[in-house]
Amino acid sequence: MLQILGITAPIFLIIGIGFVATRLQWISREQVTGMGRFVISFALPALVFKALVERPLDEVFERNYILAYAMASLLIFTLGFVISRRLRGDTLSGSALAAVGMSMSNSGFIGYPIAALVVGEAAAVGLAMGVLIENLLMLPLALALAEAGEHQGLGMRAAVISTARRLLSNPIIIAICLGLVVALLGLHVPAIPMRAVEMLAQSSAPVALFVIGGSLVGMRAGGMVADVLQISLGKLVLHPLAVMLCFVLLPVEDPALRVAGVLFACAPxxxxxxxxxxxxxxxxxxAAALVGATVLSFVTYSVFIGWFASAHL
Structure with missing residues (x-):
């Protein structure tokens, strides 16, 4: 399992650098916040846009895989939302974020490298379909619910209008819409602006991980243990099990693609x-949930990969 450690170790290293830099005040908390805004406003939208336009949508479409993976993700999202909202009394925004934390994987930076080690080329196909599900379904759903939670004090009509305005002005939603239009119409993005998009997209992961480290400075674990356990176990255990179940209900012929789907769901x-x-x-x-899930994923990945190996899948 040294290969898994080789993938996850740089993640912890960058998080650690962000923590030390902020703890020693080489960079201020305000600067960390500004870097976070850069990621959410520019780098992440560029990453989403790039993922959607890299290949025509009709080139990667395995109906049962998409339906099964989407069904499993929605099932865990709903479960996480109900647990947070009804059983733990969390806010609408907090429940939406807990739900998406349990049901949306780090497919590009952790899921794909590990899946590629296990199943080879099938991982790229699974990644392409996963990107569609995550960016066209899971992320917009979570953002819509979270934004609605910010306007609960308003009347129903005012809340709907305010939420819609915030969503339509959200850079991620704008990037999804633009990427979808480009992909559906088969348009070609000129090389120079596409290169700029790629440069912004490449900065999303390291800057986001650095910000996570900075966000951990001064954070108290008290009161977060239940949140971290719920989100981490939901993401690392329930999500892959749900994907396995849905692949039984909606069979995918390629066994390598089935394994890839479960391994993507195993990612934090x-x-x-x-x-x-x-x-x-x-x-x-x-941030606490992400760090906890990333640490625990080394164990859960080892268990699932060992199970697949023993079952000769």
Whole structure:
């Protein structure tokens, strides 16, 4: 499992650098917040846009895979939302973020490298379909619910209008819409602006991880243990099990693609999870959950990969 450690170790290293830099006041908390805003406003939208336009949508479409993975993700999202909202009395925004933390993977930076080690080329196909599900379904759903939670004190009509305005002005939603239009119409993005998009996209992961480290400075674990356990176990255990179940209900012929889908679900949540939480004042909780899930994922990945190996899948 040294290969898994080789993938996750740089993540912890960058998080550690961000923590030390902020702890020693080489960089201020205000600067960390500004870096987070850069990721959510520019780098992440560029990453989403790039993911959607890299290949025509009709080139990668395995119906049962998309339906099964989306069904499993929605099932865990709903479960996480109900647990947070009904059983733990969390806010609407907090419940939405807990739900997406349990159901949306870091497919590009952790899921894909590990899946590629296990199943090879099938991992690229799974990544392409996963990007569609995550960016066209899971992230917009979470943002819509979280934004709605910010306007609960308003009347129903005013809340709907305010939420819609915030969503339509959200850089991530704008990037999703633009990327979808380009992909559906088969348009070609000129090389120079596409290169700029790629440069911004490449900065999203390291800057987001640095911000996570900075966000951990001064954070108190008290009151977060239950949140971290719920989100981490939901993401690392329930999500992959749900994907396995849905692949039984909606069979995917290629066994390598089935394994890839489960391994993508095994990944911890997206690296910009705390950056999304920052918008709603929940960056501390999200950062703690991300760090906890990333640490635990080494164990859960080892278990699932060992199971696949023993079952000869």
């Amino acid at each position: 949540m997206m690296s910009i999870y705390p950056i999304v939480g920052q918008r709603f004042g929940l960056e501390g909780r999200c």
